[in-house]
Amino acid sequence: MDVFLNLLSGVQTAVSGGNLLFILIGAAVGTWVGMLPGIGPATAIAVLLPFTFGMDPTSALIMLSGIYFGAMYGGSIASIMLNIPGDASSVMSTLDGYPMAQKGRAGAALLLSAAASFVGGTLGLIGLTLIAEPVSRLAVKLGPSEYFMLMVFALAATASTVSGSAVRGFISLLIGLAIATIGIDLQSGSSRFTFGMPELADGAPLLAAIIGVYAVTEVMVTAENLVAGRWTAPQAIGKLWATKAEWMRVRFTLVRGAVIGFVVGLLPGAGGAVATLFAYSTEMRLSSRKEEFGKGAPEGLVAPEAANNASVSGALVPLLTLGIPGSSATAVLLGALMMYGIQPGPRLFTEQPVLTWGVIGGLYVANIVLLFLNVPLIGLWVRVLRVPAALMMTVIMVLAVTGAFSLSNSLFDVWLTLGFGAMGYLMRKAGIPITPMILGLVLSSTLEQSLRQSLSLSGSDWSVFVTRPVCLILLILTVLMILSPLLAARRKRRADTRPADDEVRPDV
Amino acid sequence: MTGRSLARRYLHLLTGAILVAVAVAYLWMAAQVRLPPLGDPLGPRLFPMVLAVALVAFSLVFLAATLLRPHKGDDAENMPAQARAWAALALAAGFALILPHAGFMISTAIFALAALELMRFRTLPVNALTAVVIAGIFHIVFRVWLGVPLPGPAFW
Numbered sequence: 001m002d003v004f005l006n007l008l009s010g011v012q013t014a015v016s017g018g019n020l021l022f023i024l025i026g027a028a029v030g031t032w033v034g035m036l037p038g039i040g041p042a043t044a045i046a047v048l049l050p051f052t053f054g055m056d057p058t059s060a061l062i063m064l065s066g067i068y069f070g071a072m073y074g075g076s077i078a079s080i081m082l083n084i085p086g087d088a089s090s091v092m093s094t095l096d097g098y099p100m101a102q103k104g105r106a107g108a109a110l111l112l113s114a115a116a117s118f119v120g121g122t123l124g125l126i127g128l129t130l131i132a133e134p135v136s137r138l139a140v141k142l143g144p145s146e147y148f149m150l151m152v153f154a155l156a157a158t159a160s161t162v163s164g165s166a167v168r169g170f171i172s173l174l175i176g177l178a179i180a181t182i183g184i185d186l187q188s189g190s191s192r193f194t195f196g197m198p199e200l201a202d203g204a205p206l207l208a209a210i211i212g213v214y215a216v217t218e219v220m221v222t223a224e225n226l227v228a229g230r231w232t233a234p235q236a237i238g239k240l241w242a243t244k245a246e247w248m249r250v251r252f253t254l255v256r257g258a259v260i261g262f263v264v265g266l267l268p269g270a271g272g273a274v275a276t277l278f279a280y281s282t283e284m285r286l287s288s289r290k291e292e293f294g295k296g297a298p299e300g301l302v303a304p305e306a307a308n309n310a311s312v313s314g315a316l317v318p319l320l321t322l323g324i325p326g327s328s329a330t331a332v333l334l335g336a337l338m339m340y341g342i343q344p345g346p347r348l349f350t351e352q353p354v355l356t357w358g359v360i361g362g363l364y365v366a367n368i369v370l371l372f373l374n375v376p377l378i379g380l381w382v383r384v385l386r387v388p389a390a391l392m393m394t395v396i397m398v399l400a401v402t403g404a405f406s407l408s409n410s411l412f413d414v415w416l417t418l419g420f421g422a423m424g425y426l427m428r429k430a431g432i433p434i435t436p437m438i439l440g441l442v443l444s445s446t447l448e449q450s451l452r453q454s455l456s457l458s459g460s461d462w463s464v465f466v467t468r469p470v471c472l473i474l475l476i477l478t479v480l481m482i483l484s485p486l487l488a489a490r491r492k493r494r495a496d497t498r499p500a501d502d503e504v505r506p507d508v
Numbered sequence: 509m510t511g512r513s514l515a516r517r518y519l520h521l522l523t524g525a526i527l528v529a530v531a532v533a534y535l536w537m538a539a540q541v542r543l544p545p546l547g548d549p550l551g552p553r554l555f556p557m558v559l560a561v562a563l564v565a566f567s568l569v570f571l572a573a574t575l576l577r578p579h580k581g582d583d584a585e586n587m588p589a590q591a592r593a594w595a596a597l598a599l600a601a602g603f604a605l606i607l608p609h610a611g612f613m614i615s616t617a618i619f620a621l622a623a624l625e626l627m628r629f630r631t632l633p634v635n636a637l638t639a640v641v642i643a644g645i646f647h648i649v650f651r652v653w654l655g656v657p658l659p660g661p662a663f664w
Contacts (some may be wrong), residue, residue: 171567223627
């Protein structure tokens, strides 16, 4: 009952004042950026963040969460109409979405995709509503050593799974953690790595880093890849209508995709891309029409779309209840919380109920708004697909530089932003992922505080991390998480060198 | 191995070498962090030291892996295209430099024109018109509607 009342008050917050307008703006911007290749929700949130400083934090977070949700809707439009996924979590939607469009069923594909996004979003939000408060009640009971190990687990999980190489993931994570140690140490007052520059006393600005590695890097990469004819013409929409047979085929797929998406979204580092892959392969395994997958099977489109949107709610659970983000977009949202002076962590849910329930309520409203934005107005969005990348990137760079300048009305933050942009570009060239670095930047201070508190309380005894049961379990999970990619790579190497008798294996 | 894949291999080696150098420098600087005379027995040095040691180790593994594993030549590097990426960054730096002097409107229009030209958007007159429109829209949305304190021209 309490949950229902809290949700009701959250929805009330979301529709009061100008919040409904902010939801609409967030949903529209999210859909738009979701369609643009490379520009994910993290970039969009990062470039818009400096301009929300004058806003009420609840309103700002509602809008930014709307962008995150909207991007999941928008991603499928480019996948279906152009065969170009907006971001990694939309890749699976191209497999059957684009073939449907090629067969003249683009309208059906867009409608089914919007319906799947809505159902996935709704079921995911119900999951978030039901488990967020119990998890937060458990979270406040965690001591500093448990909280430290929980963060280590989340960071290790992200670093080892977010890219193909655990080594590169950990390098990225350590760079982020190290950069965040710049500035005055809050506990002792000692100055660290400031090189005598007063601008660095408060540390390297988190927002400059976020804008740099997402927005500036993306503009650089696009400028590099921009070649004539890269932007293909979208397919014709045709009739926005799916047949009864198509609806019947996907009715259970919708639910399965949503459940898979939510559960996978809970895991740090997994995110929408893994959720969609898992949902697609599960659906293919269960289907009696496997041969249709990849050629325009509605289930092949609906499963990843439902999973994609449900994974957003899953990813918000550790963010809102533990203060631990598991993806790039939630890391930027956590950075936003810090910018607004809100201390993220296990007490966020109990100390900021208006904000947390407002965000959840706002997402319910955003989900409905997005359904209306994506079904009747689909023609408008498809037209937006024709906006050239050169124009988009120019606008994004203007936003990035202006946003960085407005952080403290000084050029110092702009230079830092551009420096981070160059660093992000080089990292991408070297195959080093960005997300672990941002997670490291965001969590470094809390991680260090928890470590020092744990060791202070235990009298500098490091065994506290193995003698406490929860710590031990988390430590074992962390080690398994670090070793799993190595074991998987070894298994793959063995499978690759096996003799040709493997060829007779049936497709799985 | 093609010339282009060789360039990529050099890039990875250079990245590895920079990483190792930065990690060692960070370790050295972490060791120099002054400890407070009282309280906080673990001090502000412990955490950076742990990070530095791990970063040195992972950077060495990265460098060793790049050295030992020959790079396959299927992902070609395009040097002129990369130059365009760095040019985009240089334009942004120029935008930042003129921003406090020329003000938001003028510097945005100049930057937008240069960026659109760099990314070969349309013809020069169309690009110029587009740049002015972008600057105008940004001015109205951010300065007028949202009240973001953006710099005006210093010479007005």
